[in-house]
Amino acid sequence: MGHYLGAWLLALLQTAFFVAGAPLLAGWVKVVKCRLQNRQAPSLLQPYRNLAKLMGKEVVLAHDASWLFRGAPYAIFGALVLAASVVPLVFTHLPTTAIADMIVLVGFFALARTTQALAGMDIGTAFGGMGSSREVTIASLAEPAMLMAVFTLAMTASSTNLSAAMDNILVGGLVLRPSFVFALLALLMVAVAETGRIPIDNPATHLELTMVHEAMVLEYSGHHLALIEWASHLKLMVYATLIVNLFVPWGIAVHGKSGALLIGLLAILVKLAVLGAMLALAETLVAKMRLFRVPEYLSFAYLLSVLGMLSHVILEVGG
Amino acid sequence: MNLTDLSLYQQAILVLAALVLFSSFAMLAQRRKSALIHIFAWQGGLLALTTALVAYVSGHWHLYLSAGLTFVLKGLGIPYLLRRLAKRLKIYREQDDLGQTAVVMMIGASLVVFSYYVSLPVMQLSTLVTRNTIAVSMAVVLLGMLLMISRRRAIGQVVGFMAMENGLFFAAMVSTYGMPMVVELGIAFDVLVAAVLFGVFFFEIRDTIDSLDIDRLNRLTEVDERVELPE
């Protein structure tokens, strides 16, 4: 019983850590990007300051705003916190992963996205509707690609449980799997699209012709906006953690001993820092894509994940 | 087959095979000619590397020779030839109109499934470590064919043709550790001659129809409804 409670406690702690650490990752990406572009970097803690500032501000609501518009920020944030609670960050044997597997995780993302798209259309401004339609277009293509990539991993691990998948890789040691190469590439491409980074969307601008995510949240202010911003930081963090821990799980704690936890914490910090730097580098090197090229990009991601599954079946299992 | 039973080198062969397959798809998706030729060169290089690894794992020394031949011919020679031709014909920077890439990609993916299905009996018989890549090699052949069908420009068709040859070489290498040397050399000679002939053809096509757009080559049809012009 004590063990059980301890595990839940650890899971709760980890989720709290997730939520608290998310703006830090966003800040880190921004800092690296500024450095790469020879600009003066803001402080690492700037996202926290932004959130705090927005929290303190008054919420201005449009006349036509319904309950959906007011409730959406909470729903989005809630869905992403739940998503974060399922993903092992420093510790694999989470009791939550036994309840919710990879598919539920994809479902949480879908819930957040749908709510956001609905809220974007709620007020009836042109930008909101445009952003929502773009978001849904991207999502409808990105989601199958992500599911396919996740299934490829699940087939290798013979389980859709995230902890089990990571354990499987940890036990097997270093095995070069062709399917993982494809799944990794596909997941990276999907993550870039889903978290609204270059080349799909640019989080730094409000250019009306190209914006997707920003167009939807244009009408939000005050703590509503803070929650949505936080949720999008969280989304980046969840995707990043998912990628590093699924493909390079080494270092993660497999039991609740404090020493192992400490190593796990250090490992995840290093891994996320590296991935964040890579993302910043990619954003610096790549130009934003025209919107009508996005379906092509995402169908390529889908193709990659299909190839991943095929190479699992053909090359790894064989006849 | 259990992947964990294989040595790292053998796993690397599988990964490289997967990358060769990926390069075929990348060619299908590529609009720019310069990039198309680049990817083709990469495929040749990957193929040579795979061959060298297979040679190392299996201990067949003659495969090193094939690897070297492949690298020189497919990784350097033919891409160089194509690049020079494209530059001389001033089409190096041109973009192909591809139409529905996504559809072509999905056809490609189904071709991979088809090759798996067809080569299953072969895979079950084979005892070589490379047996699982037989389906991939066949897929590379079929994808080369798809590339030829989906392209309207002569250069794209030539790259498709050469990619098909790559697939054939790959098939011979992974299913039987290469064909006998006489045959291997004969094939390499044929490929080289074909590459030179393609070059001659580019100029002939350009001289006669002023374009390298294969769609313009449409004077001959099955039922021959040509209008006869008075002499």
Add this chain to the structure above:
Amino acid sequence: MIAALTVLLGLPLAGGAALAVTGERPWASRLSTTVAAGGLAASLILAWQVFHHGPLLSSNRYFYIDGFNVYLVVLTTLVGLTTAIFSAHYMAHELSRGRVAPKRMRLYHAMYQSFMFAMLLSLTTNNLGVLWVAMEGATLTTVLLVSLYRTPEAVEAAWKYFILCGVGIAQALFGTVLLYFAAGQLLGMQEEALLWSVLYDAAPQLEPSVLTIAFVFLLVGYGTKVGLVPLHSWLPDAHSEGPTPMSAVLSGLLLNVALYALVRIKMIVDGSLGAPLAGKLMMGFGLLSFLVAVVFLHRQRDIKRLFSYSSIEHMGLMTFAFGVGGPLATFAGLLHMLVHSLTKSAIFITVGHASQIARTQAIHRIRGLIRTQPTVGWGLLMGTAAIAGFPPFGIFASEFLVLTATMKSWPWLTLPLLIGLALAFAGLFRHIQPMVYGEPPEGQHPIYADMAPVYLHLGLVLWLGLAIPTVLVQWFDKATQLIAGAGIL
């Protein structure tokens, strides 16, 4: 034996090289003819040896010659010689009309000899890999000849020919790899496992499932070169746009060699499968090609395209005959290969002259040949009669044998065959009749035409139709025994 073989293969190779080096000289076509004549002599010596001593296997086992391929070798060198004789005057005439640049004649002569070499190599080699290399070589040598006139149509035809045959032949290589794989399981991965003679002996132990897949790939691959529907579309283009001597050797020889490769492989596959799957596939594709070609015959406007569809029709019929299998059908197929080659090359030579007289290849503008130049008119008429299967000619005999064999094993298939033959007959004569008898247009003059090869071929075909010499029957019977397991005598 080795001496004759060396001469047979070495002559065209050396001749091709010499013609490539010396370039266009007045004596180039004479040299070409001499080389072809030497090849014919060597092939006859080889045939005589095979006839008396049975199949020959060279000591390094690279070459294998039995009754089946030696007859095709003789046929190839014979048609090669007569076409070379014809092409001397024909190409000189084209040169004077300015259709082809003098510089390109070097290419023409060199490639003609290299093409002969490639075909003779594919016929005599024992190694299935070398067979593939030689078949691809035959494509590569002819592709520039098809575009010799450098008109947009000629370049298009050559491009199509190159691409389509390239795609097809690639499938054949994949099939060869699979064959090698299947043999390698048994004999080890070494050169031996690609030798036809070894594979044929080991056939019963080869894995049937792999051989089935291999055969499908090989059928698609070599079938493209045979001109089987649906991969036939290069054939009419290449025949109609290339120079006429090319059409004669493509139709008369290259298609045969591709079919030869297919039959050789069928022999191995049959030995392994013990079931007539390969034969059924060949029957299906053969019949389809036959019927499709017959329909398209009616809709042609170009005289050379007309006869190239007729080639597809006949190749379909031969493929069908070899597919039916059994001694009678095989015998018929072999005979049909011979008479079709002779007749079709004669027709293309005549057509070449006819289009030089009328200065066009368009059917509706070729008129009154028999009045302008009776030898050409009669040649075309007799050639068409022969190819359509008129009784005294040899094609009647072989088609009759095919029908009889079909009647025995697949009675209900004789009906489509009969209908197809009747339609083909109508289609050919509908076009030919006005060309031969119609009113000649103003100012149409006879040209210098060397009709000797045509009448030689047609005479041979007539002879084969009236009475096949006993020697030839025995010879064919030996080949039939090899392919079908039993003779008809």
